[in-house]
Amino acid sequence: MTQIEEVNYDQYRHLVSERAFTGETMLLNMGPQHPSTHGVLRLLLELDGETIVNAVPDIGYLHTGIEKNMEAKTYLKAEVMSDRLDYMNTVGNNLAYCLAVEKLVDLDVPPRAQAIRVILTELQRIASHLVWVGTFGLDLAAMSMFLYAFREREYILDILELCSGQRMMTTYIRPGGLWRDVPVEFETAVRDFIKMFPRRIDEYEALLTKNPLFLDRLLGIGVLDAATALQHGVTGPMLRASGVNWDLRKARPYMGYEQYDFDVPVRPEGDTYARYLVRIEEFRQSLRIVEQALNKLPMGPVRSDNRKFVPPPRSEIGVSMEALIHHFKLWTEGFSAPKGYVYSAVESPRGELGVYLEGDGGPKPHRVHWRTPSFDNLSVLPKIVKGHLVADLVAILASTDIVLGDIDR
Amino acid sequence: MDNKLEPVVKVLQEKFGATYEEFRGETHVFVTAEQIIEALTLLRDKYEFELLSALTAVDYYPQTSPRFHVIYQLSSLAKNVTVQLRVLVNGDQPKVPTASGVYEVANWREREIFDMFGIEFEGHPDPRRILMPEGTQGHPLRKDFPLGYEEPQFTFNFEEIDLRKPYAKE
Numbered sequence: 001m002t003q004i005e006e007v008n009y010d011q012y013r014h015l016v017s018e019r020a021f022t023g024e025t026m027l028l029n030m031g032p033q034h035p036s037t038h039g040v041l042r043l044l045l046e047l048d049g050e051t052i053v054n055a056v057p058d059i060g061y062l063h064t065g066i067e068k069n070m071e072a073k074t075y076l077k078a079e080v081m082s083d084r085l086d087y088m089n090t091v092g093n094n095l096a097y098c099l100a101v102e103k104l105v106d107l108d109v110p111p112r113a114q115a116i117r118v119i120l121t122e123l124q125r126i127a128s129h130l131v132w133v134g135t136f137g138l139d140l141a142a143m144s145m146f147l148y149a150f151r152e153r154e155y156i157l158d159i160l161e162l163c164s165g166q167r168m169m170t171t172y173i174r175p176g177g178l179w180r181d182v183p184v185e186f187e188t189a190v191r192d193f194i195k196m197f198p199r200r201i202d203e204y205e206a207l208l209t210k211n212p213l214f215l216d217r218l219l220g221i222g223v224l225d226a227a228t229a230l231q232h233g234v235t236g237p238m239l240r241a242s243g244v245n246w247d248l249r250k251a252r253p254y255m256g257y258e259q260y261d262f263d264v265p266v267r268p269e270g271d272t273y274a275r276y277l278v279r280i281e282e283f284r285q286s287l288r289i290v291e292q293a294l295n296k297l298p299m300g301p302v303r304s305d306n307r308k309f310v311p312p313p314r315s316e317i318g319v320s321m322e323a324l325i326h327h328f329k330l331w332t333e334g335f336s337a338p339k340g341y342v343y344s345a346v347e348s349p350r351g352e353l354g355v356y357l358e359g360d361g362g363p364k365p366h367r368v369h370w371r372t373p374s375f376d377n378l379s380v381l382p383k384i385v386k387g388h389l390v391a392d393l394v395a396i397l398a399s400t401d402i403v404l405g406d407i408d409r
Numbered sequence: 410m411d412n413k414l415e416p417v418v419k420v421l422q423e424k425f426g427a428t429y430e431e432f433r434g435e436t437h438v439f440v441t442a443e444q445i446i447e448a449l450t451l452l453r454d455k456y457e458f459e460l461l462s463a464l465t466a467v468d469y470y471p472q473t474s475p476r477f478h479v480i481y482q483l484s485s486l487a488k489n490v491t492v493q494l495r496v497l498v499n500g501d502q503p504k505v506p507t508a509s510g511v512y513e514v515a516n517w518r519e520r521e522i523f524d525m526f527g528i529e530f531e532g533h534p535d536p537r538r539i540l541m542p543e544g545t546q547g548h549p550l551r552k553d554f555p556l557g558y559e560e561p562q563f564t565f566n567f568e569e570i571d572l573r574k575p576y577a578k579e
Binding site for chain 1: 432433435437459460461462463465467468480482486489491493512513514516517518525534535537538539540541542549550554556
């Protein structure tokens with residue numbers, strides 16, 4: 001179907017300086033299989049000795065056409081694809097998608113489901129930052145950090161498995177609530193984690209924060225100022241490390257975030273070390289949110305009782321004709337959303353994760369667009385690596401915390 | 410409408426004759442392709458919309474005029490409001506001036522729209538595909554682009570399709 005044409009290299013000439021054509025500077029491909037690119041990212045580097053003159057990111061190696069695929073599925077079935085975007089933040093992706101669907105069809109979520117959603121997304125944020133701090137350490141030759149971080153991440157994945165039966169691709173959050181209530185072991189499991197984890201954060205800090213080798217590699221490297229960050233649409237911890245206090249959980253609270261008391265860590269420096277400090281502090285703040293949400297976890301249903309959008313419980317199907325009809329309709333045809341479009345955004349571990357959802361009156365979305373934070377956070381990379389050494393590029397790229405599934409969709 | 414947003418919509422109406430609609434608490438303002446750069450510059454400089462949150466497009470095939478909407482989702486951090494600007498684009502030779510001079514994030518986002526919808530951005534500094542391989546034909550997110558690779562075979566055209574159907578070879 002799709003043919004590939006011969007490529008004309010003239011369209012790439014403007015990406016590198018004139019010196020590359022005289023042989024004065026060297027062109028070097030970093031990736032797509034380089035371990036420090038955290039996925040399949042190719043960076044075309046123009047080097048003057050060891051110094052970077054130009055860096056041209058080349059993305060699309062992981063493009064799976066998720067936006068196109070979602071258009072061909074019903075609202076409920078399309079949710080399964082949302083897990084596969086940012087595979088480090090699967091619960092957060094589900095939440096972003098479900099909030100957009102709920103906004104489009106005007107559906108309420110019971111308070112218990114809201115609190116559980118908050119607990120799980122915050123745990124997922126910790127898990128995502130753990131992968132980040134682990135691979136960040138790995139890239140900077142702190143091998144043990146990786147092992148410690150993955151050890152703790154396993155606790156969180158166990159909690160997700162307890163709720164949904166899946167470690168990663170959970171699809172546990174559904175439009176109108178949750179798939180089912182959490183099991184009785186949930187509270188103990190989360191409390192154990194809350195008790196154990198603060199000491200572990202101190203351990204990471206003891207390993208890294210004041211480590212002279214670590215500081216040498218990070219301080220003053222890859223400085224990003226606030227104005228450039230905003231121009232490039234950078235959000236999340238990267239923006240907050242550049243001195244902008246912007247967190248969607250505070251600015252536009254969703255899922256009852258306004259009830260919880262937490263701070264937004266901000267650092268003015270904008271360098272790689274500031275990004276590290278912001279994320280380490282986010283561990284503690286996320287843990288605070290989880291603890292508060294768990295302490296006041298209300299009882300009650302976890303799914304909306306609007307049967308036009310949310311399937312009835314199994315117990316009703318045997319005794320109620322309407323329930324049976326609703327069940328049948330929802331699982332065959334799916335629910336219809338009105339004609340209209342909404343944009344809804346949540347704060348993912350990487351920044352503003354937005355979903356543009358458009359309904360055409362039928363059971364399938366007309367258009368789903370994912371505004372993924374990694375895409376914009378990567379687009380600023382060529383600016384901040386200029387003039388640094390190749391070894392610094394590894395540190396800067398690791399500090400941006402990109403996920404290629406999130407970029408390429 | 411959010412009362413912090415009212416002066417913004419009002420000035421867009423007066424200056425550009427823009428129309429607006431509201432849905433689920435969101436405000437969508439329609440401007441033309443010729444005015445979009447001026448409108449974005451005005452919103453960025455005078456009304457503190459520092460962040461272009463999202464930039465995307467929608468295809469309304471088989472409708473041809475307008476066939477596409479290009480969507481600019483703007484956020485103001487200082488005032489904590491959002492507004493959506495929409496530009497209507499016709500189906501034959503769709504063209505919009507580039508916003509990458511106003512918001513640099515538009516550079517990559519416009520490349521993505523060009524890649525996925527084939528909408529050309531005039532004056533774009535780096536007009537290449539971004540996600541699909543170089544030299545790909547067609548634009549995948551257009552509604553007339555087939556989703557699957559395989560053509561469905563029916564009794565009347567089974568053999569015709571069978572002739573050109575690729576099979577796994579040993």
